[in-house]
Amino acid sequence: MAGSPGRPLPLLTEQNEFFWTSGADGGLRVQECASCAALVHPPQPVCRYCRGHRMGVRTVSGFATLIGFTVNHRFSLPGLPAPYVVAQVALEEDPRVRLTTNAVECDPGQLALGMRMEVVFEQAGDVWLPLFRPTAQQSEPTPLPEDEPAPRVRPMLTREKFEDKVAITGIGSSALGRRLMVPPLSLTLQACERAVSDAGLTLDDIDGLATYPGAGPYGGFAEGGITALESALRIRPTWHQGGGETFGPGGSLISAMLAIAGGLARHVLCFRTLWEASYGERIKRGEIQPNTTGSDPGWLKPFGAISAAHTLAQNAQRHFHRYGTTRETLGWIALNQRANAALHPTAIYRDPMTMDDYLEARPITTPFGLYDCDVPCDGAVAVIVSAVDAARDLARPPVLVEAVGTQIAERLEWDQSTLTHEPQVLGQSAHLWSRTSLRPADVDVAQLYDGFTFNCLSWLEGLGFCGMGEAKDFLDGGKNIARDGVLPLNTHGGQLSHGRTHGMGLVHEAIVQLRGEGGARQVPGARVAVVSSGGLTPSGVILLRTDT
Structure with missing residues (x-):
């Protein structure tokens, strides 16, 4: 597919070029440790698992599990108008490797965590963006990967604090x-x-x-x-x-x-x-210009994940999925803050708010509203x-x-x-x-x-x-x-x-x-x-x- 003009594109380097150009022949490539065979993403000069330094590249299947998605309504980029779906997928070869991407060729309402996805590339200049769509055949959703165990807390070195x-x-x-x-x-x-x-x-x-x-x-x-x-x-x-x-x-x-x-x-x-x-x-008035010259949009912004909201919305969605949390759960936090702000003379928002007000507010990026x-x-x-x-x-x-x-x-x-x-x-x-x-x-x-x-x-x-x-x-x-x-x-x-x-x-x-x-x-x-x-x-x- 032809690339969309204006979409933020990654800066190609010796360390990442293999990934961002791998779609030229239809194969998705990820860094691999030659010592322990672990996949490592984003690319690093050392393996985070065995700390070996012999790093290579592996062509993977291009199949993955959908582990998060949010329908963005608030933000638009040149060549990427809202709404669009920011998604995270875990590679089938190693679910520890996750890619931020866009879910494409699908109705966002039909997406579900655990779906099987497949890569489809979109060319934009010298870059091939790995996007993902649901596979034609879907079985029962795959359980979401478990988080890696957190390391123990290091004990105090001295009794003196x-x-x-x-x-x-x-x-x-x-x-x-x-x-x-x-x-x-x-x-x-x-x-x-x-x-x-x-x-x-x-x-x-x-x-x-x-x-x-x-x-x-x-x-x-x-x-x-x-x-x-x-x-x-x-x-x-x-x-x-x-x-x-x-x-x-x-x-x-x-x-x-x-x-x-x-x-x-x-x-x-x-x-x-x-x-x-x-x-x-002042930016809106044209009085100043945002300083973005030469900056690398990294691994998220090429897919329109330009706000912390896009990441946290997917964490919230997975919390909903795993624990039965609802939008109303988050709403009680918002209502509490508003009730407290009503008693503070310098608060920006002091007007009363109801749960209906919260739930009916314009969407930002699902499940987050205003x-x-x-x-x-x-x-x-x-x-x-x-x-x-x-x-x-x-x-x-x-x-x-x-x-x-x-x-x-x-x-x-x-x-x-x-x-x-x-x-x-x-x-x-x-x-x-x-x-x-x-x-x-x-x-x-x-x-x-x-x-x-x-x-x-x-x-x-x-x-x-x-x-x-x-x-x-x-x-x-x-x-x-x-x-x-x-x-x-x-x-x-x-x-x-x-x-x-x-x-x-x-x-x-x-x-x-x-x-x-x-x-x-x-x-x-x-x-x-x-x-x-x-x-x-x-x-x-x-x-x-x-x-x-």
Whole structure:
């Protein structure tokens, strides 16, 4: 078939050319380890199973099992107009190898997990895209592959915990809105100055800076990083850190804790700024251009999988398939966030929402609708991490850090990782509980990452607030996660209703609750809070407590 003009195409390299051009003769080719015969995808210079270095290529049958699909309604690309089906298939020769693809030549309504699929290639210039269609003959659906066993949590190396040496001493947030149309650095400065004042410090007391993701081509997801803030305020830190490959969007806090425990700083100002709504508006007006020059769309975008929603929607679908979860299950999370946001004066969405409103909202990518997705906005949040001995002399009682969880237990490539829950949740959760004697029942309030409703469900199960696959019963009716329930959840409205502040807003709310400053949304007697940030990419989770 002729290629569609404008579809994002992979950049051919010596490492991947065999895959992207294999359709020229109709044979699908995958990297193979010559030492143990395992198939390896995406291609690597070493086998992930035996760690051998003799890598070759095998032509496989082209048959696979459908292990996930989502009908995309929201996003369109040049040459790939919505709706289209993003799918994941597991190769019959080795189900550990999964390909993101498009399901073609079929009615999406007839697709079912476990169907047998076959490759059909679409040529686009020098690239042959491996698409998949259902085979003509279908038997009983094949069971979905099981996830690889997660490695054990590594034990603590010493009895001394770095968490005991630090505390949270200040928080601040900027104005929050859909399209504020102000320079993002202005939002950063507003949040940072408020956090410093909240802690009873001055800018001259700050000797560390940390942010996520830092400077780089992040568009509306950053303001310029450490360099921009230091240039504006002339803080001259003894320690600083900024980058995307850390413990999730809240990774700046954990890095700051380590720096303080190691003696590199006393007071670290951590910040996170987004101006995504204004950034999108300025692109629409033609005032700025997105920076995509020379970037490789990788293994997902050639098939229109351009959003985290496309990956998580398939994880959610498999959770539905395996455990009987429903859209209503996710709806209770969205309704809870909206009810909490109604009590927060800065929340983006405060209007009441019913289950019918949730279910009837326009589809984004099945099974996600509009209210399964967080709210793009402009805003900044700042948090100050201090040495615990210095914290006790400051303006407010410190919030102590009980434990953190950071261990990676699953593969990082989105479509090669775990099948049901959100990747990068289980390892971090298990690691957290290995560093404390507290247990899930001790948690008074949970602020769990909710870029999508399913993120939140995965953290609930991963952290042990209900068993794996038991979220349907735990969430049913929404009572357990209400402010007066077993586990008050995302009490400020979360990212689904308050606004997408990429995890730092959740930290801010956890501190507010532990200080007893939540006003109408305050959970009485909150003494222990858990807050998570991220998922899919490496994430982090922090257990906080009061000093009493």
